[in-house]
Amino acid sequence: MRERQAAQQARRAREFQAFVAGAAGRLLHAATLLTGERPDANPRARVLLTGALAATYASWDRLRGEDPYDRTRTALVVRFARGAWRRPRAHGGLLDRLSPQERLVLVLRLYEGVAEEQTAALLGLPVERVRALSARAVAAVLHPPRGPAPAAAQPQVPPTALGKAASP
Secondary structure, eight states: OHHHHHHHHHHHHHHHHHHHHHHHHHHHHHHHHHHTOBTTBOHHHHHHHHHHHHHHHHTGGGOTTOOHHHHHHHHHHHHHHHHGGGSOOOOSSTTTTSOHHHHHHHIIIIISOOOHHHHHHHHTOOHHHHHHHHHHHHHHHHSOOOOOOOOOOOOOOOHHHHHHHHOO
8 A cells, every 4th residue: 555655656746847847947937027026036936936836736636637837827826916915026027117916917918828818717807907907017018117318418517617707
């Protein structure tokens, strides 16, 4: 009996390792986009992915034909959505200007290619809200706000020259 359990656990571990080897890069990139971190400095994304992979591994034997990538992506999204409002905003990432909800919708719709209806169901939002969030996020990424205009180069007048010119 123990040999059989050991063989099943070894098979399960091999299958999961193969899945992680094939999917971890893309999932880490999605997590990095969600957290708004830079790809070279993404500790929150790594923690988020580790939790999602742990949840997938815990339910590995119960997948029964379900796509483990979809299961892991769902766990990633749920973990991000539950904790995003409590975390400080990251700076320097591609999507750091967006709200957590906008990032979530944008990553699911554009990066992961999830349909509007599926995204809405996953997030518990109306399809119209997903559509609006997606449009607003795309507009913010494509047309970022401009910074202040550069100051015109004006010749510097020394303060002593100003004082002499003003005195009679």
